[in-house]
Amino acid sequence: MTSPISLVYYAAVAKDSVILAEYISDGNRDMSTIAISCLKNLPPLHSRFSHTTRQHRFICIMDDVFTHCAILDEALSKEDAFSFLQKNKDAFNSLYMGNSPDSEMSALRDQFLDCEMVQIMQQHALIFVGVPQREKLRMEAELQAERDTEAYNDYMFPPASPLDELSWKAYRWSRGL
Incomplete structure (x- = not known):
């Protein structure tokens, strides 16, 4: 910062x-x-x-x-x-x-x-x-990019769980994948 x-x-x-x-x-x-x-x-x-x-x-x-x-x-x-x-x-x-x-x-x-x-x-x-305005904007953009990356990773690569193949397919279908 x-x-x-x-x-x-x-x-x-x-x-x-x-x-x-x-x-x-x-x-x-x-x-x-x-x-x-x-x-x-x-x-x-x-x-x-x-x-x-x-x-x-x-x-x-x-x-x-x-x-x-x-x-x-x-x-x-x-x-x-x-x-x-x-x-x-x-x-x-x-x-x-x-x-x-x-x-x-x-x-x-x-x-x-x-x-x-x-x-x-x-x-x-x-x-x-x-903190100058341009720095605030830059920090907000970095934070948003970090959030977007985390959301993408959570969406594409859900946390490991003991789901079997059928549950995994149902999960992907419910997310529209």
């Missing part, structure tokens, strides 16, 4: 499609490119957004200035996913308070990217561990 891993692959704070701070879990370096593409295609006039494809869920919480987004495994519930984002948003707002959203955006990006916000997102992501 697969050991539990982080179900949060990526989290970010963005202004439009400019990433201000991002957390990328191990082995998911391509998530940044995917997130930027998703941010560019967000529907207007939404405060929350969620889209699931290929066992990955892209979610966003949007306010007037910033977008808080994440790419997570589908095994994580929407409720938990939005809770994760809300915690990130609250932490960002408390760190960001007092800064003008348009002043020195690059300095703000460097400050958050290399410091507190990334660590906060990482801490929030640590509690969401489990």
Whole structure:
């Protein structure tokens, strides 16, 4: 069985499609490119957004200035996913308070990217561990194949018993063989 891993692959704070701070879990370096593409295609006039494809869920919480987004495994519930984002948003707002959203955006990006916000997102992501959806599906398929094999073997090769030839023929006839 697969050991539990982080179900949060990526989290970010963005202004439009400019990433201000991002957390990328191990082995998911391509998530940044995917997130930027998703941010560019967000529907207007939404405060929350969620889209699931290929066992990955892209979610966003949007306010007037910033977008808080994440790419997570589908095994994580929407409720938990939005809770994760809300915690990130609250932490960002408390760190960001007092800064003008348009002043020195690059300095703000460097400050958050290399410091507190990334660590906060990482801490929030640590509690969401489990078995990814693709692994759950693979394990279910293996279990079903094992059950099918056992059922086939029981059907074709019944357990040895002291049945005589006539009883064996009656058994096969009752099973439709």
